[in-house]
Amino acid sequence: MGEQRTVMPRRAIIIEYDGTDFCGWQLQPSVRTIQGELERAIALAAGHEGRIVLHGAGRTDSGVHARAQVAHFDSDCAHKPDTWRRAINYWLPDDVSVTAVREASQEFHARFSVERKTYVYSVIISGVERPLHRRFRIRCRRRPDVHSMNACARFIVGENDFAAFTASGADTESTVKTIFRSEWIEDGRFLSYLVEGDGFTYNMVRTLVGTMLEVGAGKASCEDFASALESKERIRAGPTAPAKGLMLTAIKYPKIIDPFREPGRKHGS
Numbered sequence: 001m002g003e004q005r006t007v008m009p010r011r012a013i014i015i016e017y018d019g020t021d022f023c024g025w026q027l028q029p030s031v032r033t034i035q036g037e038l039e040r041a042i043a044l045a046a047g048h049e050g051r052i053v054l055h056g057a058g059r060t061d062s063g064v065h066a067r068a069q070v071a072h073f074d075s076d077c078a079h080k081p082d083t084w085r086r087a088i089n090y091w092l093p094d095d096v097s098v099t100a101v102r103e104a105s106q107e108f109h110a111r112f113s114v115e116r117k118t119y120v121y122s123v124i125i126s127g128v129e130r131p132l133h134r135r136f137r138i139r140c141r142r143r144p145d146v147h148s149m150n151a152c153a154r155f156i157v158g159e160n161d162f163a164a165f166t167a168s169g170a171d172t173e174s175t176v177k178t179i180f181r182s183e184w185i186e187d188g189r190f191l192s193y194l195v196e197g198d199g200f201t202y203n204m205v206r207t208l209v210g211t212m213l214e215v216g217a218g219k220a221s222c223e224d225f226a227s228a229l230e231s232k233e234r235i236r237a238g239p240t241a242p243a244k245g246l247m248l249t250a251i252k253y254p255k256i257i258d259p260f261r262e263p264g265r266k267h268g269s
Contacts, residue, residue: 008074011084012104012259015069017096020135020244024062025069034060037096038071038088045087046077057110057251058117061203063243065136068099070251070260072110102259113257116180116196118250121209121241123191137190138245144216146184146191152212152225153182153193162204163232165211167240170202175232177201184212196250203240211238 015038023031027039035054042052057070079087081101088098107113122137124130130139156162156179163175181196193209211228214220220238228236255261 006076007106008076010072010074010104010106010108011081012070012072012102012108012110013085013088013098014100014260015066015071015096016099017066017069018135019060019063019065021095022062024064025056025059034069034096035071037092038098041088041091042073042075044091045079045084046075048075048077055110057114058200058248060246060248061243064246064248065244066248068250069248070110070253072104072108100260104259105257108253108257108259113253114199114251115254116198116250116252117200117248118181118194118196118252119200119205120247120249121193121195121205121245122247123193123213123245125189125191135244136247138242140191140213140217142217144191144213145218146186146216148222149184149193149212149216151222152215153184153195155222155226156208156229157182160229161232162201162229164228164234164237165204165207166201166234167203167207168234172201175201177204206241206243206246207234207237207239209245210241213241214238 017034022034025034027033027035035056039052039054046052052073052075054071054073060066081103084101085098123140124133124137125140125143127141159176159178161176166172166175177197177199179195179197181194183194185192185194195205211225215222215225
């Protein structure tokens with residue numbers, strides 16, 4: 001008989017971070033990453049000398065923020081969830097925090113179990129610089145044509161091939177994604193683009209935003225946007241909007257394995 005493998009308990013965490021001063025989520029040598037800071041803090045919280053591997057729901061880019069990133073790790077440390085949360089946060093810097101910890105089943109995987117993700121891209125309309133917003137919003141000097149931008153936003157709802165809105169050379173298994181919600185929301189001088197989908201290709205949301213803002217500024221038309229999508233050619237779409245306006249706001253998992261399940265709620269809602 002073969003030796004039976006010990007299965008360590010699994011914990012799921014929700015993380016909030018200001019991505020400005022990080023080189024993205026994914027662990028990289030010699031640079032500051034969110035995964036790196038969290039793995040260090042989790043190992044210290046557990047009193048573990050080796051690495052505790054953290055699996056994130058998504059690999060946000062350098063400068064992108066999160067209100068409700070989800071990740072999981074396995075550890076035989078017997079901390080209760082609240083003790084884990086306090087202990088991890090003790091070792092974390094001020095720009096990243098664990099807001100919740102839950103025990104999870106072995107069937108739960110922060111990345112591979114995802115059903116839907118929601119991102120919000122934020123814009124402020126102002127003729128002058130706005131220092132208090134500059135880390136989390138981009139600035140438009142003039143109000144764009146939001147009606148035309150929403151026409152573009154509605155056009156992508158459903159299943160589409162987003163090759164035209166994917167960074168050139170991206171290592172992406174498939175550029176076909178399903179979008180469940182896509183809309184621009186106005187609130188005075190603030191604009192927000194909300195998009196929910198079963199997944200997103202590399203730089204997809206930022207390129208969608210950059211292209212729609214071109215339409216809103218009158219530099220392109222809704223027809224140009226539709227033609228770009230149908231062409232599947234990156235050169236046909238607009239610029240990639242800056243990372244600082246983008247935030248991961250919610251992640252949805254199947255109810256049967258969701259460790260954070262609350263009736264009627266998604267993470268971050």
